[in-house]
Amino acid sequence: MRNDADFTGYLAARWPSLVRSLVLIGCPRREAEELAVAGLVRCYPSYDRVRESDDIDVHVYATVLDGWHHRLRHGEVPAEEPVAEEETDDVLLRREIEAELATLTAAQREQRVLRYVAELDDEQVADVLERAPGAERGRFSEVDYRIARETIEVSLPPYDEIVRRAQAVRRRRGRIAVASTAAGVLVVAGLTWLATRPEPGPEPNEPKVEKAKNPIDQAWYGNGLVHLQNVTVEVPQVDDLVEVGGGVIYAGADRVLVRVGPNGELSRLGTKGFGSRIVASDERGWAAWVGGPSDNPEMVVHDVATGEDVARVTVPPGSRAVALDQNRVYYVAGGESYGWDPLTGRVELLGPTVLLDVESATRAYALGPRIDMVQPFFNVDFVRPGVSAEFAPGGNLVVARPPGQEDGPFAPLLYDARSGERLETGVAGDELVLDASFGPDGTIDYLVIRAEDYGAGPDLEGDDRPLVVLRTCELATTQQPMECTDVLPLAQVDEDPLLAH
Numbered sequence: 001m002r003n004d005a006d007f008t009g010y011l012a013a014r015w016p017s018l019v020r021s022l023v024l025i026g027c028p029r030r031e032a033e034e035l036a037v038a039g040l041v042r043c044y045p046s047y048d049r050v051r052e053s054d055d056i057d058v059h060v061y062a063t064v065l066d067g068w069h070h071r072l073r074h075g076e077v078p079a080e081e082p083v084a085e086e087e088t089d090d091v092l093l094r095r096e097i098e099a100e101l102a103t104l105t106a107a108q109r110e111q112r113v114l115r116y117v118a119e120l121d122d123e124q125v126a127d128v129l130e131r132a133p134g135a136e137r138g139r140f141s142e143v144d145y146r147i148a149r150e151t152i153e154v155s156l157p158p159y160d161e162i163v164r165r166a167q168a169v170r171r172r173r174g175r176i177a178v179a180s181t182a183a184g185v186l187v188v189a190g191l192t193w194l195a196t197r198p199e200p201g202p203e204p205n206e207p208k209v210e211k212a213k214n215p216i217d218q219a220w221y222g223n224g225l226v227h228l229q230n231v232t233v234e235v236p237q238v239d240d241l242v243e244v245g246g247g248v249i250y251a252g253a254d255r256v257l258v259r260v261g262p263n264g265e266l267s268r269l270g271t272k273g274f275g276s277r278i279v280a281s282d283e284r285g286w287a288a289w290v291g292g293p294s295d296n297p298e299m300v301v302h303d304v305a306t307g308e309d310v311a312r313v314t315v316p317p318g319s320r321a322v323a324l325d326q327n328r329v330y331y332v333a334g335g336e337s338y339g340w341d342p343l344t345g346r347v348e349l350l351g352p353t354v355l356l357d358v359e360s361a362t363r364a365y366a367l368g369p370r371i372d373m374v375q376p377f378f379n380v381d382f383v384r385p386g387v388s389a390e391f392a393p394g395g396n397l398v399v400a401r402p403p404g405q406e407d408g409p410f411a412p413l414l415y416d417a418r419s420g421e422r423l424e425t426g427v428a429g430d431e432l433v434l435d436a437s438f439g440p441d442g443t444i445d446y447l448v449i450r451a452e453d454y455g456a457g458p459d460l461e462g463d464d465r466p467l468v469v470l471r472t473c474e475l476a477t478t479q480q481p482m483e484c485t486d487v488l489p490l491a492q493v494d495e496d497p498l499l500a501h
Contacts, residue, residue, distance in 0.1 A: 007047050008159055010056065011040065015157035018064060020149045021118045024101060025110055027068060029083060033155060035071070037162055039064030044166040046480070057120060058127045059479055065110065065128065066477070074360055074394055085151070094148035097140050107131070112138065116145035130478065208234040209264030215487045216472045218439040219243045222447075222490045222497030226250060231264045240272075242287060243500035244280035245304035249287050251278060257289065259304060267307070273297050273319075281324040286310060288329045290319050299329060301342045311342035323358035330358050337365075356388060362395030362417055369403035373417045382420030386413050390501065392438035397423070397475070399436045399444065409449060412436045426473035426484040434468060437499035446471045447490070447497050468497055 015036070022032035042063050043050070050059045071077050085091055101109050107129070114125045126132050140148075212232045214220075220227050221238040226248060235258075240251040246262035249269065257269040257278065272278065276290040285305045292298040295317055301310040301324075319333040329340045330350075337355040339348045354366040365372040371386040375395070386400030400413045409432035414423040427433055427446060434447040453466035473484040490497050 006051070007044065010047075010051075011157045011159055011162070014057070014060070016154045017118050017149075018060070019154045020152045021061075021113050022064070022068065023152050024098065024113045024117050024149065025065075025068065026101075026106075028077065029152070031071075031077065033158075035067050036064055037158060037165070039067050040162045041165045042067075044162060050479075055124060055127065057118075058124050061114065061118060061120065061124075062128045062478060070394065073396065088151070090147050091151050093144060094151045097144065097148045100138055100140065116140075116142050117149050207264075207266060216439065216445050216470065217441070217443065218437065218445060219248045219500035220445070220447075220470070220498065221250070222468075222470070226260055228260065228262060228264070230262070233260050233264045233266070237495055238498055239495075240278050241498050241500045242278045242280040244282050244287050245285050247304070248500055249278055249280065249304075257291075269302060270300065275318075276320050279321045279324045279329070281326075284324070284327070286324055288321050288324050290315060290321055290331070299331060299340060301329060311345070313340055313342070313345070313347065322355045325358040325361065328358075330355055357391050357398075359391035359393070360395035362391060364389035364391065364398060364417075371398070371400055373398055373415065373420070375417060380418060382415070382417070384413070384415055384420060384422070386415075390437065391417070392442075392444070393440065397438065397444075399425075399438065409434055409451075412446070414444070424476060424482050426471065426482055434496050435499045437501050439472065442475045442477070444473050444475060445499055446473070447499060448486075470497070 018036045018039075019032045022035055023029055027035060039060065043060050046059075047056070050056050101112065104112065111125055111129060114120050114128060115122070120128065210232050211230060212227070214227050214229050219229075219241065221235065221241055224234060224236065225232040226235050226238065226241070228247060235250065235252070237252040238250045239253060242249050247260045249257055249259050251257050251272055255272050255274065257272055259267045259269050261267075270291050273290040273292070273294060278287055278289045280287040286301055286303055288299060288301045290297050291300050297315055297317060297319055298312045299315045299319065299321065300312050302308070303310050315331060315338075316333040319331050322330040322332055322337070324330070327341055327343055329342060331338050331340070332354050335354060336352050337350040339350055340346070353372075356364040356366050356371060358364075362373070362375045365374070366387070367383060369385060369387060370383050371389045373382045373384065373389070374380070384400075385403055386398075387403055387406050388401040389398050390400075391398055396417050398415045398417050400415065401410045402413050405411065411429075411431075412425050412427055412433055414425045415421065416423055426444070427448060430451050431448050432451050434449065436444060436446050438444050448469045448471050449466050468490045469486050470488040470490060471484055471486050473482055474480075476482040
């Protein structure tokens with residue numbers, strides 16, 4: 001059982017230092033406390049285990065800094081707002097220290113603040129930053145840093161808020177655990193259903209909508225149902241599915257685009273071109289696709305909040321949408337890649353290389369049996385095996401199909417786009433996946449089958465098709481290994497299940 005009294009004591013002792021360290025690292029004051037809370041929410045469930053087996057300060061500061069780095073990469077840090085304060089000698093000292101810190105690199109600044117504001121020793125600083133600390137201290141003493149940090153006002157530690165949010169996360173994981181416990185029963189039920197299911201009746205005029213809690217944190221389609229956060233919607237067939245604005249947009253075999261709202265309400269949006277795909281940005285609330293006649297197609301950008309099209313532009317025949325990142329739509333036509341800003345109307349030819357995906361300005365290009373992952377802001381460029389690419393939110397991770405598995409089930413490849421490192425996927429060597437898609441908060445979801453079950457491959461039909469398992473994995477971090485849960489087995493009917501992208 002977790003020792004909450006001990007956690008409360010730790011929070012009371014370290015909360016001011018944690019918040020002040022974030023401020024002096026460069027985080028705006030009004031964001032620093034929220035970042036500290038978010039990091040402590042992540043640390044709370046494992047507090048006792050870490051306290052007994054490891055350095056809790058290292059664990060907490062590493063987790064909080066990871067959140068800070070995430071916001072920096074995503075451009076989610078607002079400008080600092082001026083704070084009215086009396087210009088005492090101590091405040092003036094802090095401003096001089098801040099001015100010196102501003103001349104350092106981000107790594108040097110973090111290192112110095114952790115050492116002299118958080119008062120971690122050199123070994124702890126090295127463990128938090130995963131690199132050896134430097135020896136240079138600057139012109140201010142440890143006493144100066146202690147005086148300066150005390151001029152940063154900090155509210156009382158929000159223990160109740162941290163526990164409430166941590167318990168909410170635990171309840172979400174609990175839903176997955178319950179679904180996993182029931183998996184064995186559902187497998188049997190699925191097999192029985194396959195053997196005894198009745199012939200399908202006529203399609204209803206109105207889709208059936210039922211309340212149901214989604215066992216994973218992203219939309220998906222399986223067994224004739226689109227699964228949203230709180231409802232399922234009966235849909236005859238889905239070939240393409242994106243999540244946006246709390247709902248989804250899907251297309252079936254007829255290529256008709258349908259918007260499904262958060263509560264299951266449906267609206268038709270138009271028709272996409274043959275071989276095209278839907279892309280979306282949940283941040284903007286936009287979706288984009290290629291529609292219109294095949295000899296004179298248009299790229300369409302639609303705002304799901306207003307229900308109106310943002311803009312349209314004529315594109316070459318055969319164009320295919322690739323990604324919607326920030327304000328730009330990326331698409332490929334004739335082996336060349338383009339970027340279009342629907343707000344200004346500007347279309348830019350990016351070059352004679354095929355784009356595979358774009359996320360947070362990070363791009364993946366096709367190079368035959370390899371993919372080229374490029375982060376231009378950080379001068380990062382890695383080429384790795386793969387014939388497809390889908391980025392995680394933030395653009396730091398990529399899931400790809402391996403060469404030779406362009407179609408059908410595949411053994412996924414998972415890369416860190418920042419280092420090029422190949423990562424553990426959570427899929428065993430005797431398994432394949434029908435689909436893979438990143439969820440929120442460092443998760444990836446799969447639709448998994450056993451390789452031996454797939455037998456003759458994608459030509460199997462009807463009752464001969466194997467069961468598919470919906471699996472969710474929490475990706476490994478420096479603090480914890482990857483954890484995967486088989487959430488639900490799915491009996492295939494006439495089409496493969498599908499994850500939202």
